[in-house]
Amino acid sequence: MRILGISGSPAAGGNNEKMIDAALNVATKRGFETERIFLSSSKVAPCNACGACGRGEKCSIRDSMDDVYQKLTDADAIIVSSPVYFGSVTAQLKALFDRSVLLRRQGFAMKNKVGAAMAIGGSRNGGQEKTIQTIHDWMHIHGMIVVGDGAHFGGIVQKPMDTDDEGMQTVRDTIGNLCDVLELMG
């Protein structure tokens, strides 16, 4: 089974990419295939509401979403990590979320995939839970099966991630829980 990790940060080599790597390393050790989307190296324009996807056509915008649609479709589970920007996800990640409406309009292609979320902020209480809620909203609207860290909502970290041991434990717990659910589903 394949787990896709998405980092919503524009910062290459930053905290979110390291959190995705840490999570997917756990999944690899448990025998899962992994795939990554780092928005620092992708170009995803905002949805322009042209309506093409609602008519069963391909998206009218040509950018990295061509590849993202395929990776979202191929994954059995998706773990998303975002920096907190003004109490929510980054604009880059929101653009991906909005563009993914094509998969919803064309057969709910993400239905019953397992999903989990992580967020990191510069402050201890800078809006990580609200950011995770936004990611969970995206997953619910696609009909995904959303899991937390087994106790609360997912991975909650304060920058820099390398020194937030307690936060990184919630990252490990979240990916562990996601792997458990995939195994339960067989």
Ligand SMILES: Cc1cc2nc3c(=O)[nH]c(=O)nc-3n(C[C@H](O)[C@H](O)[C@H](O)COP(=O)(O)O)c2cc1C
């Ligand atoms: C535009 C902007 C808005 C931010 N807003 C918040 C915020 O509301 N709360 C918070 O805790 N940190 C905030 N931060 C700090 C980022 O969340 C933090 O630098 C980021 O999570 C680091 O992840 P990265 O290294 O993967 O980019 C903000 C940073 C930027 C650039």
